[in-house]
Amino acid sequence: MSTYKELMERKSVRLFLDRPIKEDVLAKLYDAAIGAPSAGNQLLYGMIEVTDEKKRETLARCVDEQYWILKAPLIIVFVADHRRWLDLYRAYDIEAERPGLGDIWLALSDANIAAQNMVVCAQSLGLGSCYIGDVIEHYEEFKELLALPDEVIPACMLVIGYPQKEALKRPKPRRFAKEYVVYKDAYQLFSPSEHRHFYEERDKREGFDYKAAMKRFYDFKYGSDFSKEMDRSAALYFEPFLKK
Amino acid sequence: MSTYKELMERKSVRLFLDRPIKEDVLAKLYDAAIGAPSAGNQLLYGMIEVTDEKKRETLARCVDEQYWILKAPLIIVFVADHRRWLDLYRAYDIEAERPGLGDIWLALSDANIAAQNMVVCAQSLGLGSCYIGDVIEHYEEFKELLALPDEVIPACMLVIGYPQKEALKRPKPRRFAKEYVVYKDAYQLFSPSEHRHFYEERDKREGFDYKAAMKRFYDFKYGSDFSKEMDRSAALYFEPFLKK
Numbered sequence: 001m002s003t004y005k006e007l008m009e010r011k012s013v014r015l016f017l018d019r020p021i022k023e024d025v026l027a028k029l030y031d032a033a034i035g036a037p038s039a040g041n042q043l044l045y046g047m048i049e050v051t052d053e054k055k056r057e058t059l060a061r062c063v064d065e066q067y068w069i070l071k072a073p074l075i076i077v078f079v080a081d082h083r084r085w086l087d088l089y090r091a092y093d094i095e096a097e098r099p100g101l102g103d104i105w106l107a108l109s110d111a112n113i114a115a116q117n118m119v120v121c122a123q124s125l126g127l128g129s130c131y132i133g134d135v136i137e138h139y140e141e142f143k144e145l146l147a148l149p150d151e152v153i154p155a156c157m158l159v160i161g162y163p164q165k166e167a168l169k170r171p172k173p174r175r176f177a178k179e180y181v182v183y184k185d186a187y188q189l190f191s192p193s194e195h196r197h198f199y200e201e202r203d204k205r206e207g208f209d210y211k212a213a214m215k216r217f218y219d220f221k222y223g224s225d226f227s228k229e230m231d232r233s234a235a236l237y238f239e240p241f242l243k244k
Numbered sequence: 245m246s247t248y249k250e251l252m253e254r255k256s257v258r259l260f261l262d263r264p265i266k267e268d269v270l271a272k273l274y275d276a277a278i279g280a281p282s283a284g285n286q287l288l289y290g291m292i293e294v295t296d297e298k299k300r301e302t303l304a305r306c307v308d309e310q311y312w313i314l315k316a317p318l319i320i321v322f323v324a325d326h327r328r329w330l331d332l333y334r335a336y337d338i339e340a341e342r343p344g345l346g347d348i349w350l351a352l353s354d355a356n357i358a359a360q361n362m363v364v365c366a367q368s369l370g371l372g373s374c375y376i377g378d379v380i381e382h383y384e385e386f387k388e389l390l391a392l393p394d395e396v397i398p399a400c401m402l403v404i405g406y407p408q409k410e411a412l413k414r415p416k417p418r419r420f421a422k423e424y425v426v427y428k429d430a431y432q433l434f435s436p437s438e439h440r441h442f443y444e445e446r447d448k449r450e451g452f453d454y455k456a457a458m459k460r461f462y463d464f465k466y467g468s469d470f471s472k473e474m475d476r477s478a479a480l481y482f483e484p485f486l487k488k
Contacts, residue, residue, distance in 0.1 A: 003247050003368035007276045007361055030426055032251045034419045037363065039377045040465065041417045043425050052429045079431065084424070088443055091436035092458040097466060101482065102474030106377050108349075109356045109400055113375075116360035117251055119281065124247035131357075133283045133350050147430040156353055173285045175278045180328070182274055183292045185299055186391040187323065192335035199332055214336040221284065222341060230346030235486065238345065242479065 006123050011172040013128025016071050016161030025125055026074070029160070032121035033114040042085060044103075045111035045155065048077045048146055055145060062142050063134035063157065064226045072159035077135060078115045080107035083151035099151055101241045111155030118158060128163035131156055137226060139233035153237040176202050250367050255416040257372025260315050260405030269369055270318070273404070276365035277358040286329060288347075289355035289399065292321045292390055299389060306386050307378035307401065308470045316403035321379060322359045324351035327395035343395055345485045355399030362402060372407035375400055381470060383477040397481040420446050 001009075021029075033047060050056050056075060060067045069075060082099035089096035099107075115131070122129045135142065135154035142154065180190075180198040190198070200210050221227060245253075265273075277291060294300050300319060304311045313319060326343035333340035343351075359375070366373045379386065379398035386398065424434075424442040434442070444454050465471060 003250060004272055004276060004365055006247060007365055008279045010279070010281070012281060027422075028248055030422055032248060034422065034425060035252045035254070035416075036360065037254070037256060037375050038419075039375070040461075041419070043420050046425050046427055046431060048427045048429070048431060050429055055429055081431075083431075083433075084439075087434065087436070088439045089458065089462050091439035091443075092455045094459055094462050096462060099466075100471075100475035101478040102380050102471065103466075105352075105380055105474075105478050108352055109375075109377065112353045112356040113360045113363075116280065116357045117364070119357075120361070120364050121248055121251055131281050131283070131353075133353065136346050136349055145430075149431065149433070152431055172279075175282075175285070176287055178271075178274055178278065181278060181287050181290050183290055185292070185294055185296045186389075187290060187292060187325075187327075187393065187396055189327075189393070190331065192331070195328075195332045195335040199335075211336045214333065215338055217284075218333050218338050218340060222343075222347075227344075227346065230349075231344035234345040234349050238482070238486075242482075 007120065009172070010119070010123045011170065012130040013161070013163040013167045014068055014130050015164040015167040016073065016128065017164055019073070019162045021073050021127070021161065025127070028125065029118050029121055033118040036114040036117035038110050038114070039106045043110065044081055044085070044107035045114055046079045046081045046084070046152065048079060050075045050077060058141070058145055062138040062145070063132050064137065066132065066134070069132065069159045072161045074160040075157065076160070077146060077157045078111045078155045079146070079148065079152050080104055080111045080155045081152045082107050083149045086151055099241060101238070104153065104238070104241045108155050115156050115158055122160050126162065127160050128167055129158055129160045131158060134226060134230070136237070137229045137233050139236040150240040174202050174204070251364065253416065254363070254367040255414065256374040257405070257407040257411040258312055258374050259408040259411040260317065260372065261408055263317070263406045265317050265371070265405065269371075272369065273362050273365055277362040280358040280361035282354050282358070283350045287354065288325055288329070288351035289358055290323045290325045290328070290396065292323060294319045294321060302385070302389050306382045306389070307376050308381065310376065310378070313376065313403045316405045318404040319401065320404070321390060321401045322355040322399045323390070323392065323396045324348055324355045324399045325396045326351050327393045330395055343485060345482070348397065348482070348485045352399050359400050359402055366404050370406065371404050372411055373402055373404045375402060378470060378474070380481070381473045381477050383480040394484040418446050418448070
């Protein structure tokens with residue numbers, strides 16, 4: 001299959017077969033991540049494979065109680081890492097200052113870019129994957145669970161495994177039209193009716209109450225406990241970088 | 245070529261042929277980005293193609309005076325966007341609150357994941373690409389240049405074009421050994437001698453003064469004007485999200 005087709009067909013998989021990932025396949029996934037573009041070839045991230053059963057359970061609870069992830073043979077937390085370079089500088093007797101906000105921003109990019117290379121590689125090897133964004137929550141518990149120093153913050157989490165047939169049958173969610181996300185020379189604002197048009201055109205459901213659906217979505221995304229927790233936890237993660 | 249091989253061979257390209265990118269190829273690049281995984285299928289990002297000559301020049305100056313990018317037929321700034329959803333909620337009369345730090349964190353992930361899908365697609369279509377991380381600098385000028393609202397912040401920039409032969413001859417920079425970035429169940433700290441080992445093993449240069457090279461690198465990355473500017477500018481971009 002062409003790479004383009006693979007990219008277009010890839011969708012999240014949350015139902016996995018009880019089939020382990022062999023060492024050589026796992027090695028390829030890590031190779032692909034490490035081979036991804038990285039600012040100054042620094043690899044400003046780490047990949048923490050969570051294998052310990054107890055840790056996996058705590059992790060599943062921390063990411064908004066998504067226990068289905070425990071069925072995945074592979075769980076990897078991608079962390080944005082400015083500790084490794086700090087220690088590396090110091091290993092050469094350089095009196096390195098603590099990293100700043102710009103540094104961790106770049107590191108977050110590095111981590112997500114590497115993760116996406118792993119996702120693309122997984123797809124081409126017949127593996128399914130799903131991002132879990134909730135890794136930003138529960139600062140104290142999460143930090144302790146994975147022994148994260150202050151200069152290391154979670155970027156994203158991937159769960160990977162061989163997909164069940166059911167998962168492959170699920171259609172890929174329709175995306176917004178290109179005009180809603182691609183702009184020329186400046187960011188583009190839209191009118192309320194244009195916003196409604198792009199949203200309703202994406203979901204295309206006959207006789208559907210879009211307004212009520214949007215309200216439910218808003219309450220879920222912003223009003224929910226996990227949303228408040230995400231903001232609280234994110235602020236704690238960023239604090240050391242704001243102090244520089 | 246297999247997807248795995250494409251991922252492994254991809255390296256940054258900074259020398260482009262004077263050859264435009266045709267519409268159908270460009271469409272595929274955007275399709276691939278939009279087809280990337282996105283939190284809640286929200287596409288929390290925008291892609292601003294910078295085509296205006298004057299804007300391109302200002303942009304090149306803003307990203308630490310990298311005028312070589314002007315030779316690229318395609319320059320796209322990826323922005324993390326929580327304005328579109330704010331306006332969408334309001335288009336349905338929902339009294340939506342401003343997004344918080346957790347929201348923009350997720351949006352930054354979304355943007356970088358989409359950008360990497362574009363990079364992978366470009367590689368498979370014979371196009372070269374390079375990330376420019378310096379988009380975080382020069383808050384005031386950059387914001388005005390691309391008309392960015394407060395809820396929209398730069399995530400990364402891609403320059404894309406057909407590579408010159410010279411660019412393809414450049415070897416891909418060697419990466420760190422897997423053991424330096426892949427951990428089991430917890431973040432791993434290393435001793436100073438381990439750090440030096442991994443670094444020197446990556447660069448493998450006979451009779452090389454690694455210590456002096458590291459000092460130069462440190463001064464370039466942290467002591468430089470662009471590094472200070474990056475921190476200043478990043479703090480301004482984040483401010484609205486910290487206030488929630």
